[in-house]
Each structure stands twice: as C-alpha cells, then as structure tokens.
Amino acid sequence: MSTKTLCGLTILLILAGLFAGCGPKETPTEEAPPEPTTPLEVWGADIRSQYEGTELSVAVASHPSIDAFKKMTSGFEELTGIDVVWDEMEEGALADKLLLDGTAGTTSFDVIMNCPEFTPILVDLGMLEPLDSWLADSVKSPDWFDYEDVMAAYRDMLSYEGKHYGIPFAGETVFLFYRSDLFDKYNKEVPTTFDEVMETAAFFHGKEEGLSGISMRTRLGWECTYMWSVFIFPFGGYMLDPETGEPGFDKPGTIDSLEYMIEVLEYAPPGIESYSFPEAWDAFMQGKAAIMIESSAAAPEVENPEKSVVAGKVAYAPMPAGPAGAYSGVWGWGLSMTQGSERKDAAWAFITYMTSKAMQDEYLANGGIVSRASMLNDPAQQSTHTYYQATLDTLKQSADLLDKGLGVVIMMPAWSMMSEIMGTEAARAIAGEITAQEAGESMQAQIVELLSQ
C-alpha cells in the first residue's frame, strides 16, 4: 500500500506544483486618471462615477469580433471602472444555454450575443430588453456612438415586431472566396454563375497535391440550413411564398438547389459532410481548397498570415448567379441586453462603447468584423480589407432578395424548428442517405405540419 500511496501523493504534488508555478496575475498599477477631455473620456468619467465596480456577465459565442472586443476590454474597464466577465462557448452551446436560461427564467447574463435566428425565440421568452428607448435618448446614445452609421440591413436584422432588440456589431453576408494565385497560374476566370462554379471546382479538384475544388460548411442542423439557404433563391426556389406564406420545399427550384449543392460537394475535401464553419474555413486557410463559399466573417481569418497560409493570395467576388438571379443573405451578430439584468445602464454603456463609431478603428485593427457604412466605404479600409467591396456587392444582392419579399432568415419563433428540419433533411441528402427529392418532400410535409399548429 505504501508504494501506491507514494505514487499517488507524488502525482498530487506534481499537480499542485503545476498550479503553484502559475503565479498570481500581475495587477495593473493604478494611477490617477488624467483629466477627461474628449467626449469619450467625459462619458467614461460620468459612467465611472455611477457604475464603478459593477460586474457584467457577457455570454458570447466564439467569433473574431469577440476576440477584438476582448482585446478592447481592458480599455473599457480602465475608462469606466466596470468589470467584464466573458463567457465564451461554441455557437450551438450558446443557443442551448440561452434557451435553457430563458426558459428557467434566470438572469445569469447581462449582455448576450444575439443573431436574427435567436431573436424571435428570445423575445418570446421575455429575455430581451427592447432598445428603442435607449437609442432615442441622446445622453445614453452619444454622438460618437452613431447608430445610423451601421448599415440599414444590419440594423433591421435584429428587430422583431417593430422593436429593435440588438445593436449589430458584425454584419455578415456570404460571398465567394477564391485563390487568386491559383486562378492566375491556371488562367481561370472568376466564376460568375453557378455552372461556372461547378466547372471551376471540378477543374481544381486534385489539380495539385492535397487540393480540393471547393469548401463550405455542411454540418447537420443550423449550419447546413445556413449554407443551403444561400443556394435556394438563385435557383428559383423559395422557403415560404412571399404572398401566401406557403412552404415551397418540394418545388423544383428548391430541389434543384439542393441537388446542385450535393453535386458540387463532390469536389470538396474529404470529411465535408461533418464540416462546421471552423473546419470549412480551416480547409481553405490551409490551402486545401481553391474556392470557398462562406460567410464574410471568414475573410479576416483568411487574411491573417499567422493562421492562414493563403493570406494575401485570396480575392473575393459576389455570389454567382443561378437561373433566377444572383442573391446573398444578411446575417450577423449583435449585442443585446437581457430584460432581467440588474445592471442595465452599465450593460448599455458596455454595448455602446464596444459597437461605437469612435472605437471602430481599434475594433477593426483587432480583427473585428465590420458593420458600418463609413468603414465599408472608406478607401483606406478598403485597401487594407480587400473584401469590403465584395461585402458591399453582396449586401446589394441581399437587398435584391429582400425586395422580392424573400430572405435567408425568417423572423418567427418557429424558424428554429423549421431550420432544424431543413438542416437535418438536407444534411441527410448531402450524406447520401436520401435523395434531394426525398429530402424536399420530407421537409415540405414536416414544415406544413409544423406551421399548421
């Protein structure tokens, strides 16, 4: 027994040593803050006088903008004396967590990361604070915040039933990424139609060692729906009829789009059926795919030489056209306040600071995703971020879609269940379990039933 005890104790001692070795964090030396001069500093001093020492709990999913926010946090904490506790998790886990917390009626978080798909559900659960009164208040929403500067499409995406529930920080569209170096090398033109995309992907697949044609996310559930929804409309399909609200999943256009997706994925890296967006982005960033159709949020990562071996060799294009036109979609993320928070003013201060125009330079420099017109149209920013033009183009393409009364996200509480059905059946078709036709019919039947309740 003694040898065993000795071993056990030794191991425990080693573990203890590990933690002892990680010494206490250095506390920043506190100096007397200089006299506030700029409007931001004046605001900061004002906030500090009222809310110093408050601790905010922020629930977020992993996202480049969140990384940027985290880097900006110490600046915020110094300015206002408010402490921020970040709770970062995977996107799916965030959805689960918010649903559970909302249903349980607890208020663990003050600020949460919100997206169009979550909004109707969270509003129904009584979890979100409507922000219109805060926005209208000129003291609470100072000039340097400049809400109007945020692209209209993004501002609207977090509104529901006429009220705004979130301040967007990252706007997202979907566009085409392609390896300009490979295209130059093989003298290929940028594809402008889906047929050309198919042909280009087939061309590049296996052209070089470890190279696949195309990469995108396809994992079952929401991710599959996300990606597929971009394909539906260019092929003439639709999710819900703009006039009657009837589902159209068994219509030829919708099914064609799914069949196309299945076909083009032949030219994707192995394992594609399980790809979440990190894996899809990673494949492109490690040079394993010639084209990628993915969220604009991938662009900063792709251009980051520390993580991406193809940084600087990528160019961007708007979405290719299908038989029914070229469309894209608008998603994004924003910060929302929970209705049950007991620190709403402090939370609002946090939200305004992080998403404000004044902080944009720092935000973008730290890898934040853009959502503001001033930044997107700024020539200096455009030259640093070569994908801004594609972003503007695809925002226009999304507007074209919205003009037809269609959109990639349907703002209603049943959307999450609808997208789950879509994402499950489509993923089964992609995995080869069923045909696209069967998937479409199955979805149609289930969604008709869902909506009739």
Next chain:
Amino acid sequence: MTRLPALRQRNNVVPYALILPAFFVVFTLAAFSAFWLVRMSLVRWTFGAPWEEAVPVGLENFKWLLFNEHSTFWNSVRTTGIYVAGTLGPELLIGLGLALLLNSKIIGRSIYTAILVIPIVVMPSMVGMVWRLYFSYDGLINYFVETFFSTKLNWYGSELALPAVILVDIWEWTPFFVLILLAGLQALPREPFEAARVDGASGWQLFRFVTLPMMAPLILTATILRFMDVLRIFDVVFAMFGGGPGTATTTIPIYVWRTTMVARNIGRGSAVSVMLIIVIVALTFLLVRMFERVKYEM
C-alpha cells in the same frame, strides 16, 4: 459469501426507519421526474413556451414516432442496434481473449490490470472530444492507417462516423470485460480442470467444456450490465459528432436531445424517453435473474 442469521429484532420499525431517508429521497425524486416525464410525453409542447400553452394530445407523440413516415425514430433505433452489436460483440470477445491471456502466467499482470482501469474511468465527454481530434483527417488514427495501409480514411463521413464512435466505445469498455472476466477466471476452482486433464482433455476441450460453462453466468451478467449502459450512451457521441453527419450517429439518447432541445419538441422527446426507460426496466428484470445466479456461484 456467507449467509447470515437474522438478528433478533426488538423493534419492527427500525429497519424501515433506517431505509427511510434513502427511500424518501430516491423514490420521491424518481416519482416526480417520472410523473412529469409522462405528463410531458402526452402533450404537444415547445421547449421554452409556458406550460399553459401545452396542448394535450394523448398518445399522438408515440404514434407519430412509431408510425409516421417522416419520423426518424426507427432510424435511431437501428443506429442504436448497430452500435450495441458493434460494441458488445467485439468487447466481449476481445475481453475474454485478453482475460484468458492475462490469466496464464504473464509478467506484469498487476501493472496491466492497473493500466486497464484507465479507459473506464476517464471523463467520457472530454475523451470524446479528444477522440474527435484523433479521428480527424490529419489525426492520430489516420497516421497509423496511413503507415500500415497507405491511405487516409474519412472518419467524419457518414459511412465511418458510426464505426468511429463504436471504436471509441470498444477502447473505453473492453477493459470492463477484461477485468471482470479475469477476476472470474482467477476464482474458478481447480478441481474440474485437473479432473478433465486427467481424463486427457486438450486445451480447447478444457476451454469449451470446463471454463466456458463455469464462466457463463458471469459472462452473461457482464454483458447485460454493459448492454444497459450502452443504451444510455450520450456523452461520447454528443462530444464527437452530435448525432451527425446526417443522422449517422443519432442513437436514441442523442435523438432525445435533438428532438427536445434542437427541434424544441419536448413532447416528442419525452415520448422517446418514456419508451427508452421502459425497455431498460424490462432489461433490468433479466439482469436481476442473472444476478441471483452469479451471486450464489461465486
């Protein structure tokens, strides 16, 4: 195990009083949650909506799951079935083989039995994540596959995802069989073996006619214990693939989660749970029979 004489009881209440706290806590908890579960299975209810909005629908959830053409319930039953067969069979055979091996005089047996404890006790959810990495295209498993077979396999695809999960289970639970069967082998009486050897039995005959019959109750007990656990597996599959790709790894417990939290149909999810519990309770009856036989023979 010795049978003990009953103590003289002065008080008929004492035994019940001692059991009372345990009984109270466990049965109350179970009763409440079971009651709620059944109630939830009989309504149409969205997760998140208040209870008042739940619509009573009788057995409709069950009927939908079992008979509706869009229901993937039977898919998940089939997936679970493949999972069970794919894990129990190999685990038992490899476990028995390894147990027999270790039963003969092997150097370092005590170290081996110590090492074999590890896969059983490691945190399934975290280990599931680690295995997810191992099965990635440029992961550890493909490294060995490439070394021996000059090819890399797509474990994330719909054909190999379930086998991947099964392999992880085999890694985790074969030691269960090894340790139990080894203990059983070591506790076998010598006489039947000696008698058989005197009669001129060969190694194989010894195994088939002496070892196996004597080990049968233990093998059965271990298998049934494992069987019931396999039906409940959630952590590892959740961490590795979350039921995907498609519905390739959607076993019944995963199906419960997807239906309840992702599709937010708590009525249906509860119905699946009810059916699962019924099956497991039925199996426990079997286990109880086996138990009694093993207890007496050890």
Next chain:
Amino acid sequence: MLSRDRIRKRFGKVLLNVIALIAVLAFLFPYAFMVTSAFKSRLETFAYPPVWFFKPTLDMFRSILADMNIMFYMKNSTIIAVASTFLTMLIAIPATYSFARFRFPFKEPIAYGFLFLQMIPGISIVFSLFYIAKTLDLYDTYFFLVICYLLWNVPYAIWMLRGFVEAIPVELEEAAMVDGCSRFRAFMIVTLPLMGGGLIASSILIFIGVWNEFALAFFLTSTHARTMPTMIGFFLTHAGIKWGPMFATATLGTLPVVVFALLVRKYFISALTFGAVKG
C-alpha cells in the same frame, strides 16, 4: 523433455507476453498521447505527422488557466462531487445496514426497486428535472445537482456496500452489544472500521461518477454551478479547434480520477458489477 520442446514452450510464452504487452499498450496509448501532448507547444499539438519527441512546456496549462477559467470549473466539480459523495454515504449507509442485518417484509422488492431506479438514463429525465428546477427556482445551483445525483448514487452505494457489511460477521457486533453498546454504537465502533476499504472505494467510485457526469451538468447549470465536463464546447472556436488547450483540460479533468481509481482498484471489480462479483 527435448530441448526443442522447451524452446517451443518458451517461445510460446514469449509470444503470449508480447501479445499481452501490445494489447495493453494499445489501450494505454490514446490516453498517454493525450497527456503528453498537453505538454507540447501550440504548433506541435496539431502537427501531422504527430510529433513524438519534443521539449515539454507548460504553455497549454498556462493558457487554460488564464483564458478558460479552469480553476472555476474544477472548483465546482470538486464541490459538487464531494458534497454528493458525502450526502450519498450519509443516506445510504443506514439503509445498507438495514438490508444487510435485518429481515423484514418487502426487503428484496425494495432493494431491487433501488436497482431499477439506478438504471434510468440521465438524458431521459434531465428535461423533467429541468422543469422541476425551474419551478422550484433551483436551476443552476449546487444544491439541485447534488440532490439529483442522489437518485443514481444512493442505490449504487447501497448495492456496493451491502456486500461489505454482510461480509462482517454479525457476531462481532453482538459481542459489542453484549458489552453494553447500543446497536448504533456497535456499528460505529465495530462494523464501520472493518468496512474501511470498501467504504473508501465506494466513496471514490461515486466521486468519479459525479465528476465525470455530463448530461445533467450540461442542462441543469449555467454560470454558477457548471462543472468540468461542460467545458467541451470551449474548444471549437471560429479560429479552428484548440487542440492544445483541449489536451491540457482533458488531462486535468481525468488525471485526478485516474489516480483515485488506481488507488482503489482492489475494489474495482466489485464496483463495476454492483457488488455481485468480488474482485
């Protein structure tokens, strides 16, 4: 015996030993690789082909301490596991004694009733428990988790401990009682110490079960009571999968358990089979 026979026999022995070694190493290897990889630098952790020789560093551990707040989760896991174990034993031991020493009507049905309840899958009733927690306003509390775990732990403890109590001759207790002790005192002075090893082993195994538990911990907790298993969602980031921190976290999450399990492996077999088989 001919020397050829002897050689064949010895060769056979060597072969068997080699096979056993390889088989056991196959089980050890995935875990050992994980633990050693936790000491690699970031680029080495996901290098392909895998890196076998490297200079160990504590980078990954430092990163999870700083970024992922791992001490918080370990603290929660420890509190909940210890509280569960303690409470379980407090409730289970009297019941075990009763089953082991007394004969009374409905004894076996009640005992098997406990066994049946233990078999309920966590994921099946977690959503029931969620709504119960919500109604009682106990969502995301240590208390509720600990109480819920009793549902599985108490029956398990009873079944495991019963054999240990029954193995202690009742005469010893009777002797103490003849000397003037009450039954309770006799139990405390005589039986409990003799149960020692079994008691410790059962406690440790219950601890391990709670430490590893995922389904309830994931769905019944939020920012306050979250335990280590719920951390699995932290490693899938937009910037790719964080292999290094995951290895480090998994190492910290599993190493204590492995150490404990090894300390009590004498009782392991008994634990795995609910006391039906003595190790």
